[in-house]
Amino acid sequence: MEHAANEVLAILEQKGYTSYKVGGFVRDTLLQLPIHDIDIATSATPEQVMNLFSKVIPTGMKHGTVTIFYQGYWFEVTTFRQDHEYLNHRHPDQVTFVQDIKVDLSRRDFTINAMAMDRFGNLIDPFHGSQDLKDGLLRAVGQPLQRFEEDALRVLRGLRFSVRYALTIEPKTWDAMMKAGSLLLTISKERVRDEFSKMLEGRDGLKAVDLLSTKGLLPFLDWHELFVRLSERPGRDRFNRFTDTTSRWAALFYGNSLTEARWFLTRWRFSNKFSSEVLTYLEIAEKERLTEREGKVLLLEFGLETVTRARELVKLKSDNHEDHERWKRWKEELFLHHPKELQVTGRDLLENYKKPPGPWVKETLQMLFEKAAIEGIPNCREVLLKEARAINDNHEGSNIENV
Known part of the structure; x- marks a missing residue:
C-alpha cells in the first residue's frame, strides 16, 4: 500500500x-x-x-x-x-x-x-x-478549547487516542475537554455511540471506562451511569478479560435489568442483531442457582460457546466463580443437540391430532426436544407422538383427539 x-x-x-x-x-x-x-x-x-x-x-x-x-x-x-x-x-x-x-x-x-x-x-x-508520542502525551494543536469548540467530537476522539496509544492527556487539553464536554449534545447519537464503541472494544477498555466515568465530562446521564456502575464493581479488573465485543457490552450492562438494557440499546440505535446478542448474554448471565435441567435447556437453546462466554459475566461479582467443567459435562450428557434431530415434525402433530395450527405446535415440539435431549426418552416417532398427547392432555382445555 x-x-x-x-x-x-x-x-x-x-x-x-x-x-x-x-x-x-x-x-x-x-x-x-x-x-x-x-x-x-x-x-x-x-x-x-x-x-x-x-x-x-x-x-x-x-x-x-x-x-x-x-x-x-x-x-x-x-x-x-x-x-x-x-x-x-x-x-x-x-x-x-x-x-x-x-x-x-x-x-x-x-x-x-x-x-x-x-x-x-x-x-x-x-x-x-x-x-x-515519545513522551506518551496527547496534546491539542494550538488553543485546546478552540479545537474542541470547532468540532466537539474531538473530545471523544482525544479520549480514544489516549486509551488506544496509552497517552497521558496534557493538562490544558484535559481542562478544555471538560469545558467542552457539554457540546457533545450537538453530535449525532450514532457518532457518539461509535466513538464509545471504539474505546470500550479496544485493548484497554477499562481505562476507557475510568476516563468516561469522570464526573462532569459527559453530558449523557445514561452513559455516565453505566460507566460509573462498572468502575465501582468489585470485579471491575476482570473487564479487560472479555475479548469479544458482545461480552464487553454485556459486561457494561451487567447489573441492569433486561428492560433497561433493551431501552438503552434502542435509544442509542444499536443494530437489532447486536442488541439481541447482548441481551441474550445478559439473560443467560442473570440466572442464578441453576438446576441441572435449567442449565441443559440453556445449552440446547444457545450452545456451549455462547453459554460459557455469557456466564463469564458473573465474575464481575467478586464472590462468584463459574464452573465451566460442569457446562462441558452437561453438554456431553445430552442425547440430542439440535431440534432437527427430533424424529417428529410439526406436520406429524397436525396430521395425528384434530387441532388447528397454532402456538401449541412449536411449544409441543420444544418440550419433546427437551425430553428427548435431556431425559433420554426414545427418539422415535411413535413414542414422541404418544408423549405429545400426554403433554397436551395436561394443558387446560385440551381437545386433542386421535384422527
Whole structure:
C-alpha cells in the first residue's frame, strides 16, 4: 500500500504539486503499528487531482477531498486548506485552499495527528507530535478549547487516542475537554455511540471506562451511569478479560435489568442483531442457582460457546466463580443437540391430532426436544407422538383427539 501511495505522490509532484502522506499513517508509522489506510494531502486542487487519475470519486469536493483508486488501493486526497468558521460544532462552513502544508497541519486536532511525511520518509512536524508520542502525551494543536469548540467530537476522539496509544492527556487539553464536554449534545447519537464503541472494544477498555466515568465530562446521564456502575464493581479488573465485543457490552450492562438494557440499546440505535446478542448474554448471565435441567435447556437453546462466554459475566461479582467443567459435562450428557434431530415434525402433530395450527405446535415440539435431549426418552416417532398427547392432555382445555 505504501509503495502505491508513494507513486501517487510522485505523479502529483511531477506536475508541480507538493504532496505528503498525513495523519494516522504518520502517527502509526512512528509507533511501528500496522497501516490500514493512507491519507494524502496536496497543493493540487480537487479538479487537478481528478485530471491526473482515471478512477476518482468526488467524495468531498466542498472541503477539497476526492478519493482515488490506484494499483488496487483507495486513497483519500485532500487539498491543503485553511478552515473558516465551524457550524454546529462539527464541520467548517467554508474552507480556503492554500499552498503551505504547515497551514493545513495547524487546523488538525492533536499534535500526534498533525504530522506529514514525504515519499522519501522525511518528516514535517511543526507541532512536535513525534516528541509527544515519545513522551506518551496527547496534546491539542494550538488553543485546546478552540479545537474542541470547532468540532466537539474531538473530545471523544482525544479520549480514544489516549486509551488506544496509552497517552497521558496534557493538562490544558484535559481542562478544555471538560469545558467542552457539554457540546457533545450537538453530535449525532450514532457518532457518539461509535466513538464509545471504539474505546470500550479496544485493548484497554477499562481505562476507557475510568476516563468516561469522570464526573462532569459527559453530558449523557445514561452513559455516565453505566460507566460509573462498572468502575465501582468489585470485579471491575476482570473487564479487560472479555475479548469479544458482545461480552464487553454485556459486561457494561451487567447489573441492569433486561428492560433497561433493551431501552438503552434502542435509544442509542444499536443494530437489532447486536442488541439481541447482548441481551441474550445478559439473560443467560442473570440466572442464578441453576438446576441441572435449567442449565441443559440453556445449552440446547444457545450452545456451549455462547453459554460459557455469557456466564463469564458473573465474575464481575467478586464472590462468584463459574464452573465451566460442569457446562462441558452437561453438554456431553445430552442425547440430542439440535431440534432437527427430533424424529417428529410439526406436520406429524397436525396430521395425528384434530387441532388447528397454532402456538401449541412449536411449544409441543420444544418440550419433546427437551425430553428427548435431556431425559433420554426414545427418539422415535411413535413414542414422541404418544408423549405429545400426554403433554397436551395436561394443558387446560385440551381437545386433542386421535384422527
